[in-house]
Amino acid sequence: MKNLLSFFGKSVGVDLGTANSLIYVSGRGIVVNEPSIAAVNNKTSHVLAIGADAKKMLGRTPQHVNVVRPLISGVISDFEMTQEMLSHFLKRVGGPQTLMNFKEAVIGVPTNLTEVERKSVEDAVLGAGVARAYIIEEPLAAALGARLPIDEPTANMIVDIGGGTTEVAIISMGGTVISKSLKVAGDKLSDDIIRYIRDEFKLAIGEPSAEELKMTIGSAVPMADKLDMVVRGRDLITGLPKEVQVKDSHIRLAISKSLKQVVETVKEVVEASPPELTGDILKRGIYLCGGGSMLRGIDKLLSASLNVAVNVVDDPLTCVVRGTGVAVENLDKYAQILDNPLQPRDITT
Ligand SMILES: Nc1ncnc2c1ncn2[C@@H]1O[C@H](COP(=O)(O)OP(=O)(O)OP(=O)(O)O)[C@@H](O)[C@H]1O
Ligand SMILES: [Mg+2]
Structure with missing residues (x-):
């Protein structure tokens, strides 16, 4: 029964960000793009608003109303609220029915999540009415969204400056070669x-x-x-x-001190990359995405500090969700990236 119902569902790509949540529906494009925020009555635990409506209440609520962000640094800090938020957004897309509205989902997650944290993201999506969930690392999704040649043996260097984390990764031949995640964004x-x-x-x-x-x-x-x-x-x-x-x-x-930390992190990843890939980076430049890449002059700061060309991708706020969309619409092609990611070398460890 479960399989039969899921067969008829749509597929979705999900970018569950610290600042913004986006959902891509196969064949339709981006249908949800809202702040990852909920307003809750803390006397009754009743959810008063989610998304843009809740963001308007930030700093303007009476004592019995809490405006919460269920994700911190890309990690779920309030599981129930995350699931509630996701269900709310997915219901808007798939109608009122809550179970098995969606055949499959590809969800972007930060690179350095523990197995438990990955599982909690997956569970939140499964609990919100999706039959099968696949995880993709956000820099890979961003590279797909930016239509970079990730399958080729060349370095694609992505810097995703989001709300909670800055993710830096070098991708080659469909896998992450090196990555680093910084909780400054x-x-x-x-x-x-x-x-x-x-x-x-x-x-x-x-x-x-x-x-x-x-x-x-x-x-x-x-x-x-x-x-x-x-x-x-x-x-x-x-x-x-x-x-x-x-x-x-x-x-x-x-903001200068925090920006310096971002620059240092990007530098560390470049310095730790194998020489051939460093040559590719010099040739092809670095690709910036995420809302933080819209800070004026951040591309200039990075290129002056690293002596490398820096490109801000088109529509940097939607790059990751568009990548999850590419993956969910081509599951066969990207199964390897999703199911069996090469164990990336995280230079934090
Ligand atoms: N024009 C702009 N200039 C500077 N910062 C901006 C601009 N537009 C958005 N931002 C910032 O971008 C951040 C949100 O970016 P984004 O939506 O990519 O984050 P996220 O994906 O939700 O977070 P994360 O990936 O860390 O989980 C916010 O901190 C926001 O203030
Ligand atoms: Mg993000």
Whole structure:
């Protein structure tokens, strides 16, 4: 019965990110692209909102409402909430029925997950109404999404700067040769900005304001145009509302230490790669994806630090989910990548 029902289902690709969750449905394309956030009434445990609706509530809720992120650094920290969020998104795609709506799913996960963590991602997807789940490492999915020649014996170097993690990997002949995952990415940059504004201007601002500063006037290197932006918050001395004018140079200073860590991690992976592949990287450059790659000037910072060309892929926020889509629509071709990944050499260990 189970098999019969699953036979009729659709296939999905899932990018369960720390900041954003995306779902690709075979034959249709990306149908869900929402923040990985839920708002919960902590008196009744009732889920009040999920996704974009919940993000609007960040920092604006009464005491009995919690706005939570069920994933931290790409790892499930709240299993029930992750499953609830996934079921909510999948129901929107597949209709109200919850069981076996989907034949199979390919899910992107960070490279350095433990078996237990991988299993929990898989379980969350299976529990949300999918008959069979396959795991793909996110840099591989990103490379597929960017249509890089991953099957060829040449280095495809991917740097995915997401919300929770920066994943750096070199892929050749359908497998990960070296990878490294750093728990410093877009969300840490926003935290750095909150801290900087607090220390420098004695002003408390929330996460959405910090993110807006980062996206609007933030940059990794000085840019031709000088920008500034007014930000509002609570004066830490008087306790009253206050607004200050923040310059692009302030944001650059606030995020410089974290960006240095990202650059160092990319450098370590390049330095640890076999010489032939280093030659390929020099020739082909590095491919940047993930929301963090949209920070202005980050490509320039990396290329100046590494002396290598850096390309930001088209539509960097959807690259991983598009890759899971390519994999789920060509399961036979990519079965090897999904079922039996070559054991990558993780240079953290
Ligand atoms: N224009 C922009 N400039 C700078 N940062 C941006 C921009 N747009 C999005 N971001 C940042 O990108 C991050 C989200 O990226 P993405 O959706 O790729 O992460 P994720 O896949 O959910 O996380 P992870 O892969 O770490 O689990 C957020 O921190 C967001 O603030
Ligand atoms: Mg991601």
